[in-house]
Amino acid sequence: MREVAIIGVGMNKWGELWNDSLRDIYVDAAIEAIKDAGVDHVDGMYIGSMTPGLFVGQEHIGSLMADYLGMKGLPCTRVESACASGGVALKSAFLEVASGHSDIVIAGGVEKMTDCSGDDATYALATAADQEYEVFHGATFPGLYAMMARRHMHDYGTTREQLAHVAVKNHKNGAKNPKAQYPFEVTLEEVMTSVMVADPLRILDCSPITDGAACVVVADLATARKICKKPIVKITGIGHATDSIALHSRESITRLDAVTTAAERAYKMAGKKPTDIHFAEVHDCFTIAEIIVAEDLGFFKKGEGGKGAESGETHIGGRIPINPSGGLKSKGHPVGATGIAQAIETVNQLRGDAGARQVKGAKVGMTQNMGGSGGSCVIHIMEVI
Amino acid sequence: MVGIVGYGAKIPRHRIKVEEIAKTWGADAPSYKKGLQLTEKSVPAPDVDTVTLSVEAARYALKRAGISGTEIGAVYVGSESHPYAVKPSGTIVAEAIGAVKDCHCADYEFACKAGSEAMFTCLGLAKSGYVKYSLAIGGDTSQGAPGDALEYSAAAGSAAFIMGAENVVAEVLYTHSYMSDTPDFWRREHEHYPQHGGRFTGEPAYFEHITGATKAILQKSGMKPQDFQFAVFHQPNGKFPMRVGKMLGFTKEQIVTGWLVPVLGNTYSGASPLGLTAILDIAKPGDMIMMCSYGSGAGSDSFVWKVTDRIKEVQNLCPKTRPQLDEHKIYVDYGTYAKFRKKILKNK
């Protein structure tokens, strides 16, 4: 297998993009990534998108985006793994380049989520859970994570306040991210008194409904060396795993086996261990998710993720900065685009381009992108050379 | 010996008080309580309907019968609030209790006597030997129009009986049915709420048919009211069953055990069958029970039951009827009640 690098990144300012359609937002992000990479052509494209069919009634977006990018004929496919669709698109692009089949491939992600009512969006997202045995009974995504949170609190003494610390920290980081949907700070009290969504999770524990796209250009290392003017960021580890999508079918609901397994695979491939990681972009779709994932990636002992969030160790400048971009919480969560946006933040950090939210001395970064309530997880470890 | 092999009752947990309904309409609660002789009624939550109540009642009946659903050869559900206008309730009940697929099934409708007619059919099947065990259900989630007198009483509940010729807990000794075309109460197709003839529902309707059926069965059996330990008459309100009992020579003591309406309301097809379950819950071997239903339109089915020794073995196997009325209660206000019963006009 050839070594693979990310040579260009592009994403919109995320938010409620009323003037832009699904195709518009994707094209904007892709053009930015292509220009950042400085390439004159691409050989293929993978687009992560969870459910454009439910959100805007559009499937077959691989061909649509290739056409609107002015690249008719380009081999292009949509890949789907719920909220991990973006991460899986990146993995697909990696494999196509690593195999030698292509030299330059775009991995993108997109979701246009505001062209439908709030309950229709809740429904669309819930299709990532077990339709007949969870969703049928009225479970929603906030609901499933709320059940995990309640059990984590019961088993490990995690507190309501510790959950809020995750949101406060991510908003603090996101306030320094010009592309974030909600670039403002929130206080502990604001989080803990915000509108209840699914007890104990409140609206400020939840990632928002977002329109957004993100693209990266990946290339084999030789091509990257020829083209790249910026520091080259290599993908050195990939781990991908699945689990039962129904929460009740799992051995534990306070541990995410797809995350532990994917992490094990990624660490092994990269030859790294948790202490080698300088910062991580993790899938904080809900505050409890960041706490559990931080444990399952090996940054904290099981049950101590809550204390970790409270201690400040996950802040920029802390022992293991988590979500310097602001995370899904502040940056936004256009589901299919999230995995790519995590890669973009990681590239920016490793290039030293992260501005006010730069993690000093960052050489090794990790992205952890998750589908559903943990039914899929894809992890990338990246290093700057 | 043919009769009841197992029985079960299900009453939903939600209740609304007469005062709460009266307050909404500016009505005088004490006069309603006195006039109807009832203080509260059961309310079905939005996830409760005739089918769900009937399934729970049928599961209790199976447990008391000591048989599995696969042994049931006929299922008849009597109700005037079947969830579907077209599509049987009975198949859902049968499927839920595992009485599929070699089984007779149909829904009955005869206002409030659909359940007792189902009981009669099943007794006939047991007696003829056509079907070993058959399931008869009377249940309703009754509707009363907002502000109408019926709104104070229309309630929810279901009673299930498994009829057979072995392991009987109450033997049927006599039956009689008495009916005529008397339009005292009706609901036309596509209408939400029933219409009724006010006082016309009394003398020529309820009283005429209950006394007709009861007198006939007393004559058939050669029995007198004093020969019975218990009697249960259709109970649309607290007053009627007590008055008809007195007219026929039954005492308050005989009636009071199955007289659930003061705290349950009128469960329509479930009304006299639920009363019978409450009696069976405490009856002793050898006790004689008079039961008489009434369905508008109009007719009455009367039964003479004799309790057997096996009753003692089954009474405590499942939740009894009175405790379901007195415990597990959740009181709702009129707003919640109106929401539950879909009385609030919503944006589609």
Add this chain to the structure above:
Amino acid sequence: MFPSRTWRENPQRYRLEAVKCAKHNKVFFPPRRVSPGSLDGSSLKPYQLPNEGTIYTFTTIEVPPSQFKDSAPYVVGMIELTDGTKITCQVADCDPSTLKIGQKVKIEFRRVQTHGEHGVLSYGYKAVPAIQGVTTV
């Protein structure tokens, strides 16, 4: 909702029919075609789930998906049945503020979805607290 989709699930939703794998000594609900790791279902035998259990975890859904718009707020819980099998369903007839992990529940037959005013009715299981007493809401 096309009727076949809800009809197909009747054995599981109406009667809690599961399968038990003799090889793994493990219950699968809903039933599945093959036992994990074997590509073969011969070790899976019909198994009846118990209808009692305890609340393993729960939440109150305040923001519902479109098909549950009229039901919110409602409680969704994960129930650990007496044989250890876990299922997800609503907890009905309860005051959410008094619910606790470990609380005893009983499974009852309820309407789960109505698919609007015209659709087929989907019935299934819900948990109800196995408590007595009087509540006012």
